[in-house]
Amino acid sequence: MQVEGIEQPATAGEEAVAQRVVLFDFDGVLLHGDAFELFIRDRYQRSLLRKLMVLPCLPWLLLMLPFSRRLAARTLVHVALFATGEKRYQAKAQAFASGLVQNSRRCNRDALRQLRRHQQAGDRVIVVTGCEQALVGSILGQLGLGDVELLASRLRPGWSGMRTGFHNIGANKLKALSAHGVRAWQVAYTDSLMDVPMLKPAAEPVLVNGTPKLCKKMDAALGRVVGRVEWQ
Numbered sequence: 001m002q003v004e005g006i007e008q009p010a011t012a013g014e015e016a017v018a019q020r021v022v023l024f025d026f027d028g029v030l031l032h033g034d035a036f037e038l039f040i041r042d043r044y045q046r047s048l049l050r051k052l053m054v055l056p057c058l059p060w061l062l063l064m065l066p067f068s069r070r071l072a073a074r075t076l077v078h079v080a081l082f083a084t085g086e087k088r089y090q091a092k093a094q095a096f097a098s099g100l101v102q103n104s105r106r107c108n109r110d111a112l113r114q115l116r117r118h119q120q121a122g123d124r125v126i127v128v129t130g131c132e133q134a135l136v137g138s139i140l141g142q143l144g145l146g147d148v149e150l151l152a153s154r155l156r157p158g159w160s161g162m163r164t165g166f167h168n169i170g171a172n173k174l175k176a177l178s179a180h181g182v183r184a185w186q187v188a189y190t191d192s193l194m195d196v197p198m199l200k201p202a203a204e205p206v207l208v209n210g211t212p213k214l215c216k217k218m219d220a221a222l223g224r225v226v227g228r229v230e231w232q
Contacts, residue, residue, distance in 0.1 A: 021185035022118045023177075023198060026129035026136055026152075028191035029208045029231075030111045031100075035131050035139060036153075039096050043080040054079045074164050084161040090134045097138035110231035111189070111208065112143065118187075119148075126151060126185075128177065128198060130169040151176040171197045189229075196221045 027034045044050050057075055064072045081089065100106055118125050126149040129136055133152040140148055151173070156165035168176050174197050177183070188195070188202035191209055199205035199222060206227040207218050218226045 020118075020121075020123045020187065021182060022123045022125050023185050023188040023202070024111070024115055024125065024127050025190040025192065025195055025198075025208075026127055026131050029189050030108055030115065030127070031139070032106050032108055035097075035100065035135055038100065039093065039132075039135055040077055040080045042096060043092075050080060050082070053082065070167075078160070078163055081155075081162040082160055086157045086162060089155065089162045093132070093135040094138040097135060097142055101139060101142040107143065108208075108231050110229075112145075114189075114229075114231070115145070115148075123187075125149065126177075126180075126182065128168070128173050129153070130167060130194075149180075151180055170194050173198045193217055193221065199226070 024030060027036075044054075054076065057079065061072045061075060064075075084092070115125055127136070127140065128151045130153050133150070133154050136152050137146070137150055140146055140150065151168060153168040154165045155162040157163075166172070166176075173195065177185075177198075185202055187204040187206065188199050189206045189208055190199060191207065193214065196218070199218075204227060205218075205222060206229055207215060208229055208231055210218065210226075210228060215226065215228060
């Protein structure tokens with residue numbers, strides 16, 4: 001009998017069909033390396049002009065680096081994307097994604113197989129990453145995973161070109177998940193201590209390819225032993 005105003009416990013059948021939510025980080029998990037960093041490096045390698053443009057910034061970058069690597073990196077990104085509008089950026093990101101996926105050594109095959117196993121099991125899979133939205137979306141599309149839900153960092157258009165916007169790292173991942181309507185998840189995969197906020201609520205936090213030192217730090221941060229996997 002259902003009593004008005006009192007939430008009734010789920011039946012065994014309802015629990016059995018409840019869909020699990022599984023979160024995957026991207027860089028260092030599904031992909032070996034940092035996709036956006038590789039993209040920015042490629043922009044500099046292909047343009048002598050961009051290399052020259054960054055030269056006047058070097059003294060300031062060297063001064064800021066010990067205090068804020070993020071601010072220094074942001075400057076390099078803005079120079080790399082100078083005079084690059086939104087549509088042009090998306091085209092460049094898609095072309096770079098295609099080349100990256102063709103280099104099969106960059107893709108973590110074990111991680112991709114595990115993601116597909118979760119999909120086949122009926123789990124709701126969400127990629128939650130600090131990588132930029134258009135770039136990581138293009139990579140997932142090239143891998144045949146364009147239907148996977150994606151929460152990522154976003155650039156914003158500015159007068160000088162595309163600029164950094166929302167950076168989906170650390171506690172910002174929780175904000176992105178909440179805005180997406182996701183407030184509970186069962187499994188979370190990462191390779192980074194920065195994802196402690198995302199791993200803490202997970203019933204099954206999993207550290208991918210963690211060194212013994214990183215595993216100890218993650219265990220201490222979570223207050224419990226984290227799951228470990230070695231994926232190639």
